[in-house]
Amino acid sequence: MNETGQLHGSCLCGGVAYRAQKPVGHASHCYCTMCQKQHGAAAGSYANVAAAGYVVERGADLITEYASSDHGRRGFCKICGSTLFWRSTQAPERIAITLGTLEPEYDGPVQRELHTDTKPAWLPLR
Template sequence: MPTGSCLCGGIQFRIDAVLAPIQICHCSQCRKAQGGPFATNTPVSEASFQLLAGAELLSSFESSPGKQRFFCRRCGSPIYSSKASLPGVLRIRAGLIDEPLSVAIEAHFQTGSKAGWWPITDGLPQFEVNRPPAAEPSS
């Protein structure tokens, strides 16, 4: 099962499920939260996410109504986000996973607000505004 940690190693977790394909989000909030052109997320069921260490370091910020972004209060690493409109689903930041990932990128989302300085050249599906209906992640 995949494991992961923040930059300082204070927050450590395990995912007790097969990872879903990576979703790249280009919205302006993800760019600001990540400090880069996009966020790389893999959705997992909340029941599959096991926090192994660092519960006291986990902080959150409500970036828009019903959306919480969780991060390490020591090093600032973004850990995951959750949305009230998708109960039971966490979007784990793929860059935190320790093991080599065997899943591929699924698509680019929110490309209508992507950074003008970052071209998308990979030929993957692009969704300009909203995501298509998401399937529930496997557990």
């Protein structure tokens, strides 16, 4: 994946579109139970980028946030429910955008697996 340029993404209904400036600090799969519940999947998959380079191009009024903990907020489209990002209140200079909302799909490496202690046993082996 090119380290310069931008990432582009949108929600399921197309109401929200965003762009994020590269480089990606790291990409991750988070297996915490909050990510599992929000995504309805084994993990939440994210690209960590600078918050200053994250721009909502369309549908800012459709984004709502949920404070899932005292240090984390999850942004999603209030129409279709697509998870768009996770951000830490302790590190406001960074934002983690969801890999599944990127167009074209993310082609960089996933360097981190977080909260592997709650990684579901039903996941297939690598």
